[in-house]
Amino acid sequence: MSEEKDTAFGMFPIGLQALNQHYFANKQLHNLIESTNTGLWERNIEDQQAWWSPKFCELLGYDYGALDTSYTSFIDKLVHPEDKKPLVDAYQNHLKTQSPYKMEVRLLTKEQGYRWFETSGKAWPDENGKLSRMIGAVVDIDQKKRNEIKLKRNEFLLNETNKIANVGGWELDVVNMELTWSKEIYEIYELPANISPDVDSAISFFEPGYREIISAAVSDAIKFCKPYDLELQIRTARGNVIWVRTKGIPIIDSNGECITLRGIFQNINENKLKELNLQKSLDLLGDHNRRLQNFAHIVSHNLRSHSGNLQFMVNIFAENISAAEKDEVFGNIRSISESLATTIDHLNEIVKIQTEISKELKPVDFESVFKSTQNVLDSNIRRTRAMICYDFSSCPTINYVPAYLESIFLNLLSNSLKYRHPDRNPKIICETYFDKEHTYMTFEDNGLGIDLEKHKDKVFGMYRTFHQNTNAKGIGLFITRNQIESLGGSIQIESTVNVGTKFTLKLT
Secondary structure, eight states, X not given: OHHHHHHXXXXXXXXXXXXXXXXXXXXXHHHHHHTTTEEEEEEETTTOBEEEOHHHHHHTTOOTTOSOSBHHHHHHHHBOHHHHHHHHXXXXXHHHHOOOEEEEEEEEOSSSOEEEEEEEEEEEEXXXXXXXXXXXXXXXXXXXXXXXXXXXXXXXXXXXXXXXXTEEEEEEETTTTEEEEOHHHHHHHTOOTTSOOOHHHHHHTBOTTHHHHHHHHHHHHHHHOOOEEEEEEXXXXXXXXXXXXXXXXXXXXXXXXEEEEEEEEEEOHHHHHHHHHHHHHHHHHHHHHHHHHHHHHHIIIIIXXXXXXXXXXXXXXXXXXXXXXXXXXXXXXXXXXXXXXXHHHHHHHHHHHHHHTTSOOEEEEHHHHHHHHHHHTHHHHHHHTOEEEEXXXXXOEEEEOHHHHHHHHHHHHHHHHHTOOXXXXXXXXXXXXXXXXXEEEEEEEOSOOOOHHHHGGGTTSTTOOOSOOTTOOSOHHHHHHHHHHHTTOEEEEEEETTTEEEEEEEOO
């Protein structure tokens, strides 16, 4: 046994031989170190000779004594190329400043390729105080390191996924009401990361109307362990209004009480706006189809009625009747023909609405168009002593088809004058305002009013009249509604008999 030691250690310098002999001589130390995942090493700082313990060699997959005793050879052959310079720099820095020498490196094993090890060491002085040797250890940390790398990769992928999806995580400690956010939520709220969030301030960013919804959802989740998944609007710290998805799931203890609330918070603004635009397009398409069906019904019903009456009169005219009867029948034919021409004009007007949808919208001044309409109806206004008031200051202009706005004003003004109350002078009030990205106009009069319980579904129908005026044709409101709806708007009516009527138009 001693001969093997002498032969094996004959290549080491005196100091390294002594360490090696002491290592094997101290059986307890030898057994303790060999039972761990740690290998020992020593290097001579002057001549770079090295000693590797049996466990060190085993960790790298080599037989004891098979590794070159040159530390320089160890660096060149076994250390991963990317780790060589950091390892040498750490060694040099340790010699100069006595800073800790500890780092993670990849070493080339005999059969398993590069594996991760943690190496640490310390330089020791000789009897003259000069640093002459360095002693250290290596620990196999390959599995731990690979798990760390995998975890970091997964965290990176998760963070990147969250960033791409604009989603963050949050947690609410229900007991202490402490709220924790991920960095993505700070970015969604457009808040600096040094601000500590709380429930009240987080809810305060939600837009009015949505604030009550999220407050109720959080309360129900805590009290009744009820999860929620909502799409709401918030106004960020920079004043941007965006759509978000907020989802909360209660964590319940053994007593069935909610102790923690966890969830996600996602910026869905882009997709939500696309969804809303798509729904708007579908609604418009539905409106177009409904108007088309209505138009087809009108054409079928009215033209068939006129043509049937006309054919009946022609058949009578062809019979053997007196000259006086023929004059009467001919008068009826003329009347039917004129009515048919009027109907065709009305149908052309409806078709014109559909063809003008594609016309370019232009900035239109409400007051200018309204005054122009007043001029057209000036004689009627003076004759009826109508008092007309308007206020377009809240929303003076609109991007619209100019001819449509002219027609809307003309029809509404004409109706108010036509259906005025006989016991009082007409009073008409027209105003505009802007609310939540939409332009509205109200048009109110003190006329006869309409019994909406009887006629609400018929108000905007074609050829629908509700009073006994001989000049009522029932086409104005039908055309007005079609013009407004063709541009994505809507018209609502409020009316009381003998009190008056108010129209609310959402123009955009």
